[in-house]
Amino acid sequence: MATYKSEFLQTLDQRGFIHQLSDPEGLDALCVKGPIVGYVGYDATATSLHIGNLISLTMLHWLQETGHKPITLMGGGTSMVGDPSFRNSQRSMLTPAQIENNIAGIKRIFERILSYGDGDGSALMINNADWLLKLNYIDFLRDVGRHFSVNRMLAFDSVKLRLDREQSLSFLEFNYMIMQGYDFVELNRRHGCVLQMGGSDQWGNIINGVDLSHRMGGDQLYALTTPLLTTASGQKMGKTADGAVWLNGDLFSPYDFWQYFRNTEDADVEKFLKIFTRLPLDEIARIKDAEINEAKKILATEACAIVHGRAAAEQAQETARITFEQGAIDLSLPSVEISRTELNAGIGILAACVRAGLAASNGEARRHVKSGALRVNDKPVTNERASLGENDLLPEGVIKLSVGKKRHVLLKLKTL
Numbered sequence: 256m257a258t259y260k261s262e263f264l265q266t267l268d269q270r271g272f273i274h275q276l277s278d279p280e281g282l283d284a285l286c287v288k289g290p291i292v293g294y295v296g297y298d299a300t301a302t303s304l305h306i307g308n309l310i311s312l313t314m315l316h317w318l319q320e321t322g323h324k325p326i327t328l329m330g331g332g333t334s335m336v337g338d339p340s341f342r343n344s345q346r347s348m349l350t351p352a353q354i355e356n357n358i359a360g361i362k363r364i365f366e367r368i369l370s371y372g373d374g375d376g377s378a379l380m381i382n383n384a385d386w387l388l389k390l391n392y393i394d395f396l397r398d399v400g401r402h403f404s405v406n407r408m409l410a411f412d413s414v415k416l417r418l419d420r421e422q423s424l425s426f427l428e429f430n431y432m433i434m435q436g437y438d439f440v441e442l443n444r445r446h447g448c449v450l451q452m453g454g455s456d457q458w459g460n461i462i463n464g465v466d467l468s469h470r471m472g473g474d475q476l477y478a479l480t481t482p483l484l485t486t487a488s489g490q491k492m493g494k495t496a497d498g499a500v501w502l503n504g505d506l507f508s509p510y511d512f513w514q515y516f517r518n519t520e521d522a523d524v525e526k527f528l529k530i531f532t533r534l535p536l537d538e539i540a541r542i543k544d545a546e547i548n549e550a551k552k553i554l555a556t557e558a559c560a561i562v563h564g565r566a567a568a569e570q571a572q573e574t575a576r577i578t579f580e581q582g583a584i585d586l587s588l589p590s591v592e593i594s595r596t597e598l599n600a601g602i603g604i605l606a607a608c609v610r611a612g613l614a615a616s617n618g619e620a621r622r623h624v625k626s627g628a629l630r631v632n633d634k635p636v637t638n639e640r641a642s643l644g645e646n647d648l649l650p651e652g653v654i655k656l657s658v659g660k661k662r663h664v665l666l667k668l669k670t671l
Contacts, residue, residue, distance in 0.1 A: 261286030263321040267479075269536060270529040272314055274455050274482040277465055282450065282477040286323070290376065293318050293450030294326035294442055296383070296435065299334040300349070302360030303503035306492065306515075307454065309562065310481050310530060312368045314452050315378070319369055325378045326448060327365050328438065329358050332387030336431050358382070364502045367562060379446065383438050399437055402470040403463070408432060411459035432460045439464025443474055452479045484530070487522035498615075502562050508589045509563040513571035514661055516555035524550050532557035578663060590653070590665040598668070601642035604631070611656050611664035623658050630657040 257279060259265045263286050267273050276282065285291055295311040297304065304312070315325040334354045349357075362380070365371070369378040408429070409415060417424055439461070442448035451461045461478040468476045484492040500515055501507040519527055525543040528534060528550070534542070534557060542550045552572065559568035574587045591611050593602065602610075608620035608629060623629040624639045631647060632655050643666070647654045654666040 259283045261321075263318060263323060266317050266321060267314060270317075271526060272310070272317075272481050272530065273479065275458055275478070275480045277462065277478040278475075281475065282479070285449065285477075286321075290323045291450060292324045292326060292442075292446055292448040293452060294328050294448050295452050296328040296330055296333070296438060297361060298330035298337075299354045299357035299361060300337070301501075302357050303501040303506050304361055304364055305502060306500040307484070309502060310484060311452055311454065312364070313530065313561075314479075314481070316368050316533075318450075319376060319378060322376065324376055325369055326442060326446065327369065327378065327380050328442065329361070329380065329382040329384075331355075331358060331382040331384030333383055333431060333434050333438070336427055336434060360503060364562065367564065381442070381446075383434075383441075386441050387434060387437075395437075399440075399467070399471075400433060402467055403433055403436070408463075414459075432463050435460040436463035436467045439476060440468050440471065440473055443468060443476060449474060450477045450479060452481075455480045455483050487520045504563055504567070509559055509567040510571045510574055510587070510589055512562060513555045513559045513568065513575065516558045517551050517575065518661065519551055519554060521547050524554060527558070528554050531561070533561070579660070588655075588663050588665050590667045592669045593666050594669050595645075598643065598645055598648075601644050602666075604629070604636055604641045604643060605639060607643050607654075607656060607666065608658075611666065613656060613658045613662060613664060628658050631655070633657065 257264075257268055257273075259268055259279070261283050264273075264279075264283050293315070295315055297308065315327065318325045331354055334349055334357070335351070337348075365378075365380060370376075371378045371380060409418065411432075414424065414429075414432075439448070439451050451464060453461055458478065458480050461480065465476045465478050468474060486492055499507075500512065504512075516527065516531070524547065525539065528539045528542060529536070532539075532554065534553075542553055556568045556572050559571055563571075570587055578588065589612075593610075604624070605614075605617045605620040608614045608623060609617060613629075614620035614623060620629065621639050624636050627635055627637075629636045631643065632649060643654055648668075649655065652668055655663060656666060657663045
């Protein structure tokens with residue numbers, strides 16, 4: 256572990272955020288000297304960010320918490336191109352309307368993590384479409400493009416691995432790293448931004464911005480990336496059997512988010528407490544040595560509170576307690592509405608499982624039945640051709656579907 260003098264880098268280092276840093280001594284001295292401005296860019300490829308993005312958002316939180324100014328850069332311009340880093344194929348082209356819709360969804364999480372406003376330390380939210388969409392192509396090639404070496408760009412792992420597999424890389428995608436490098440320079444010109452942070456897959460793109468500023472006679476800029484976060488078993492963090500762990504509650508409920516962290520492997524608890532909570536390090540040291548399941552509950556509640564708010568986190572914890580410790584039905588479990596007409600006609604158990612989000616397909620639902628994992632009202636389902644009807648309604652007016660011990664969804668009748 257390196258020795259830093261600035262509170263910001265000390266915090267990131269002690270909590271396990273730092274993987275690569277372009278000039279540790281220089282950035283550390285700059286942070287000690289006075290407040291700096293740093294940013295993370297977020298392309299609008301979906302209507303929500305996912306748990307991997309929470310790592311960079313948390314770094315922005317610590318940047319602000321230690322007296323500096325964070326910028327969240329929305330990729331309204333770069334999203335029209337798409338980042339090719341470590342991808343096997345070109346991303347689907349998004350329309351301007353899709354990008355705007357995605358940006359609207361993504362913005363919802365930022366204000367839970369950062370404090371925006373007009374003060375010196377207040378966070379800024381900026382869209383790179385403000386300058387990228389106004390560029391003159393010839394001027395851009397002459398003023399910016401001439402500073403990029405194609406030989407060097409091809410040597411970055413993010414591009415090289417794709418070419419080594421003889422997979423196509425379009426000229427459109429190849430321009431992405433030039434645009435991201437230019438973003439860094441433009442943010443430095445407009446807002447005095449000197450630090451760009453991101454995941455380890457962004458190192459090449461970020462370093463291009465550092466080099467571009469140097470070649471154009473601009474300020475010294477700095478790059479900082481986080482390690483690829485994996486679980487103790489070697490799995491990349493952020494995926495479940497049903498897909499990504501989204502930060503927006505309409506795509507991944509607070510209860511499911513809480514459960515995701517509650518199911519953390521024992522060996523990962525301390526690491527995740529440092530990264531995904533704001534608990535002091537001495538308290539984390541005490542918690543990790545306590546009973547492991549209690550430590551996991553604290554992790555789940557604190558992480559959920561950051562993303563969904565304290566009230567939602569505590570409700571998720573209480574729902575889990577009632578469901579698992581008392582075996583009762585908690586009506587705040589994730590739910591899906593069904594009509595009485597549908598119920599009277601009978602809903603196939605496989606279709607109900609898919610509709611509840613407990614399986615991605617009838618085939619997966621069928622496998623749940625065969626393995627004995629699927630239950631209706633806590634009773635195992637043995638017949639894949641079974642249907643749900645009014646007789647399955649509990650006194651609370653719901654039908655409880657479960658897969659395993661920790662995934663539960665209620666089917667609720669629509670109210671007129």
